[in-house]
Amino acid sequence: MTEVGLPRIRVVAAVIGKDGKYLITQRRPNAVLPLLWEFPGGRVEDGETDEEALTRELRHRLGVEVVPGERMGFESHAYARYVVELYTYECSIGRGTPQPLAVHSFEWVRSDEFDGYAFTPADEISVAKLLGIARE
Numbered sequence: 001m002t003e004v005g006l007p008r009i010r011v012v013a014a015v016i017g018k019d020g021k022y023l024i025t026q027r028r029p030n031a032v033l034p035l036l037w038e039f040p041g042g043r044v045e046d047g048e049t050d051e052e053a054l055t056r057e058l059r060h061r062l063g064v065e066v067v068p069g070e071r072m073g074f075e076s077h078a079y080a081r082y083v084v085e086l087y088t089y090e091c092s093i094g095r096g097t098p099q100p101l102a103v104h105s106f107e108w109v110r111s112d113e114f115d116g117y118a119f120t121p122a123d124e125i126s127v128a129k130l131l132g133i134a135r136e
Contacts, residue, residue, distance in 0.1 A: 007082045012050045013041035013123070014058060014066055014091035021108040024117065028104045038123040039088060050087055061103050064096035072127055077122040086122045097134065107112060 008023040008030045015025040016039075025040045027033055042057035044050060069090040077084050092123065098106050114127055 006028075006073060006078060009082050010044040010050075010083050011041060011086045011122070012044055012053045012083050013039035013086060013088045013126070014054055014068070015039055015072055016066070016091050018038060018093075018108065019061070020111050023098065024107055024109060024119075025063070025100075026105040026107075027100075027105040027120070028044040033120050035118075036120045037107075038120045039126065040103070040106070050089065054089060058091075060104065061101060062096075062098040063101050063116050064098055065094045066091045066096040073126055075125045077124050077125065079121075084122045086126060088126050 014055075023040060024037050026035055029035055031105055040058055040060070040061055041054060044053040048056070050071075054068045061076055069092065070088060072090050073088045075084075075086045075088075076078050077086065102109050107117075119127055
């Protein structure tokens with residue numbers, strides 16, 4: 001698929017590890033790519049930094065305050081109508097306990113359990129690269 005001429009959407013995602021597990025969220029049934037799993041995050045709005053977007057999105061989706069850390073990776077994935085430019089950041093939860101406020105569900109999973117979850121295409125690539133998992 002060619003990316004020429006497609007609008008680009010900048011998206012940030014938090015890779016949050018705790019006790020050997022990673023926090024992943026499931027998209028709502030009425031969302032684009034319904035019920036697929038992803039690292040929590042969302043679209044970066046105009047005039048917003050990646051860190052501001054991470055803070056806003058995780059507060060909105062999970063009710064937690066995150067502390068953004070180093071950028072871990074970047075993936076570009078062309079969908080039919082747009083290109084997602086996904087920037088992943090190592091983050092930690094500064095305050096709060098995750099709740100499914102604007103996600104269908106969330107899970108804390110070990111990296112060796114990721115094969116049991118259907119990820120969005122952009123997150124699928126990030127999972128493989130960031131965690132060294134061979135995905136089929």
